[in-house]
Amino acid sequence: MSQADTSTWRELLDETTERLGDRNEARWMCEEASGLDGGEFLDELDQPATQRMGLALQSMVGRRLAGEPLQYVLGHWPFRRVDLLVDRRVLIPRPETELVAGEALGIALAAHGGRGGRTIRIVDLGTGSGAIGLAIANELPHTGVEVWITDASADALDVARANIPGIGRNAANVRVALGEWCAALPDELRGRFDVVVSNPPYVAVDDATLDESVRDHEPHSALFSANDGLADIFAIAAQARDWLADNGRLILEIGHRQGAAVRAELERLGYVNVEVKVDLAGHDRIAVAVKVANA
Numbered sequence: 001m002s003q004a005d006t007s008t009w010r011e012l013l014d015e016t017t018e019r020l021g022d023r024n025e026a027r028w029m030c031e032e033a034s035g036l037d038g039g040e041f042l043d044e045l046d047q048p049a050t051q052r053m054g055l056a057l058q059s060m061v062g063r064r065l066a067g068e069p070l071q072y073v074l075g076h077w078p079f080r081r082v083d084l085l086v087d088r089r090v091l092i093p094r095p096e097t098e099l100v101a102g103e104a105l106g107i108a109l110a111a112h113g114g115r116g117g118r119t120i121r122i123v124d125l126g127t128g129s130g131a132i133g134l135a136i137a138n139e140l141p142h143t144g145v146e147v148w149i150t151d152a153s154a155d156a157l158d159v160a161r162a163n164i165p166g167i168g169r170n171a172a173n174v175r176v177a178l179g180e181w182c183a184a185l186p187d188e189l190r191g192r193f194d195v196v197v198s199n200p201p202y203v204a205v206d207d208a209t210l211d212e213s214v215r216d217h218e219p220h221s222a223l224f225s226a227n228d229g230l231a232d233i234f235a236i237a238a239q240a241r242d243w244l245a246d247n248g249r250l251i252l253e254i255g256h257r258q259g260a261a262v263r264a265e266l267e268r269l270g271y272v273n274v275e276v277k278v279d280l281a282g283h284d285r286i287a288v289a290v291k292v293a294n295a
């Protein structure tokens with residue numbers, strides 16, 4: 001590695017694989033350091049890396065070996081059709097959250113189909129990197145759509161803002177607001193959202209099963225919530241009633257042991273058609289509920 005200016009990418013890939021013990025991670029880091037991806041990188045395997053590229057690779061390998069998550073080391077990660085910048089200011093977007101975004105997208109598309117010329121409005125509360133909101137804005141039609149993304153963390157919103165241009169011309173439909181859950185939104189939008197979606201913090205503060213790498217590296221304000229992890233879910237459920245239009249949908253990512261408690265709370269709050277859906281592992285993961293008038 002110290003002779004990076006004379007090593008070929010093939011040599012660096014082999015050496016990195018040996019150090020990390022993982023060929024895929026080594027390949028992704030080499031691609032990142034070289035600025036090439038996929039077939040382009042393979043075409044350059046027998047070309048020497050520049051010293052600057054070798055140093056960039058060395059720095060990434062050092063961070064990874066020190067335990068930093070791969071996604072932060074690479075600095076970006078795919079979420080549905082968007083490549084998101086990610087760093088320690090935001091939660092790493094998870095595959096199960098892609099399902100949450102997909103659920104919200106399906107509902108938003110149906111609302112768009114029946115909108116009769118009006119603009120449909122969606123909010124992603126606690127957007128972090130922008131994952132859910134930007135994926136939805138990206139996959140919805142360009143016209144007749146407004147997607148709000150909010151967070152209480154100004155740092156997280158800086159990352160989300162940096163990701164907005166990544167969705168191309170649909171970036172024009174995105175609005176950003178800083179603040180605590182629904183209080184971030186402009187008052188005149190009360191009762192005017194078709195979809196409120198959120199992946200809030202839902203890990204219990206004393207959860208001993210939480211992966212050490214998650215606890216050590218990801219923002220605690222994105223992970224932990226009081227009341228066995230339910231406090232923020234319940235707060236959003238209570239607030240969203242005032243912000244959803246009649247027949248609007250609330251979609252929440254939840255912890256795999258929280259299905260029954262969340263269902264009971266949503267019904268208590270007056271939502272109807274409450275459903276708890278499972279993720280690819282068969283765990284309770286998504287709560288969906290409909291707001292009706294006076295709920």
Ligand SMILES: C[S@@+](CC[C@H](N)C(=O)[O-])C[C@H]1O[C@@H](n2cnc3c(N)ncnc32)[C@H](O)[C@@H]1O
Binds near residue numbers: 128129132150181221
């Ligand atoms: C689990 S992370 C989800 C991030 C992103 N939506 C995703 O799915 O990858 C929860 C997010 O909620 C934000 N958050 C925590 N408490 C909040 C609050 N009271 N009001 C608004 N956002 C909050 C955190 O800053 C964090 O970005």
